Each structure stands twice: as structure tokens, then as C-alpha cells.
Amino acid sequence: MTEISYLWPLTGGLLIGLSAGLYLLLNGRIAGISGLTAAAAGLTHDGDSKLGPGFLAGIIAGAWLAAALIRQPEIVITSSTALLIAAGLIVGYGTRLGSGCTSGHGVCGLARLSRRSLAATAIFMGVAGATVFVTRHLIGVQP
Amino acid sequence: MTARLLAAIVSGLIFGAGLLISDLINPGRSLAFLDVAGSWDPSLAFVIFAALIPSAVAHIIRGRCSAPLLDSLSRRQRLPGYSAN
Numbered sequence: 239m240t241e242i243s244y245l246w247p248l249t250g251g252l253l254i255g256l257s258a259g260l261y262l263l264l265n266g267r268i269a270g271i272s273g274l275t276a277a278a279a280g281l282t283h284d285g286d287s288k289l290g291p292g293f294l295a296g297i298i299a300g301a302w303l304a305a306a307l308i309r310q311p312e313i314v315i316t317s318s319t320a321l322l323i324a325a326g327l328i329v330g331y332g333t334r335l336g337s338g339c340t341s342g343h344g345v346c347g348l349a350r351l352s353r354r355s356l357a358a359t360a361i362f363m364g365v366a367g368a369t370v371f372v373t374r375h376l377i378g379v380q381p
Numbered sequence: 382m383t384a385r386l387l388a389a390i391v392s393g394l395i396f397g398a399g400l401l402i403s404d405l406i407n408p409g410r411s412l413a414f415l416d417v418a419g420s421w422d423p424s425l426a427f428v429i430f431a432a433l434i435p436s437a438v439a440h441i442i443r444g445r446c447s448a449p450l451l452d453s454l455s456r457r458q459r460l461p462g463y464s465a466n
Contacts, residue, residue: 249399250402250405250428252399252432252435253395253402253403254431256395258392258439259436259440260391261389261392262439262443263446264385265385265388265389265451266449269392286383286385290389292393293392293396296389297396297397298397299393300393300397301398308402313406313408349440366415367415370412370416375419
């Protein structure tokens, strides 16, 4: 791994943190994608029903703009659509059960020194790592 | 369009740009981070580490504010651990 390759994750991470910080200071809410998606789907109420859809639309537009202006991603998805939908359902269910995902717990919660977020992040990272280990190295699936 | 909605859209734009620039938009990137027994890719750790810096600064600033800048009338503190709306 070359030195320059660290700059992309660090720059992107700074932007994600800046986004979460802005949303916290301006709107007083946690920029957690699972929570915003739940609000956008009408499953929860955060006091302003347009904020979730607004944030999500912003994500898509922001990624599209960055792809057009800054760098072209090389995305390889080998899984079938059915598998992606099934995985998405499990992720959605789990993130609501756990009150957050990588953004809500990992970026916002850890920055607030929340013990609940530290526990959640450690558990979902640990379980995800174990899942990858079992599927890739024990079963031998290589997605 | 309300100022709060504009703030949500702008925050989303920055978030989306961050996801693309960090390449977290690529599912293979997350899988490579989780694959500690394979060819481990630490990129996701760098993303979270870098994201925590402005996020923590914002949290500290927020602790000194009585209310969010665009939500001052309702004085809503929609954060875990705050029950008084």
C-alpha cells in the first residue's frame, strides 16, 4: 500500500465527520444513516419528516458529484440481487434493533464517548469480521 | 425550503462525497477491512479515525450551545440520553 492511498480514506473520513458535525450543530440530530432511512421510510418520527429524505437525497447527489468531479470508483458487486436484498433486510432490521449503524454509532456515538455506541461498534465489527472469516476461509466463498 | 432541510441536504452532499472519496461506497472495501485473516485493508479504520475528529469537535461545541442553531425555537435535543424535548 502506497502512502498516497491513505489520503483518500483520510480525506473521505474528514468529510463524513464534517457532515455529521454540521448536522449535529445545525439540526441537533445524529447523522446516522439507518436512523435517517427509518425516518425517511416513516418508521420513526424525528420532528421534521423532510430531513431524512433530504439527507439521503444529498448522499446520492454528493456521491454522484464526487464521482463526476474527483474520482471514479471501481465497484465490483458479484452477489445476486436476491442475496443483496436479503442482506439489506437483515442489515436494516439489525441496525434498528441496535439503534444505529457505522455512522450513528461508529462516527457520531464514539465521538460523544457513548459507551452504548462503543459496545455496539465493537459487537457489529466483531460479528462482521467473524462472518467474513467463516464465509471466506472456512466455507470458501469469495465475494 | 426550510433552513433545516437545506442543512440536511448539504450535510448529505458532504457525506456522499466522503463515502465516494474514501471508497467506502465500494462494498469490497468494507469486506477487505473485515477480512483480517486475508489481505487486510485498513482503509475503513482510517476513515473512521478521520471522521471522529470533526465529529468530536462538533460534539464539544454543541455542549457549549443551549440549542442547535436551526432548531432554537423548539429547543429540541434529539440525542440519545436527552429526554426533555
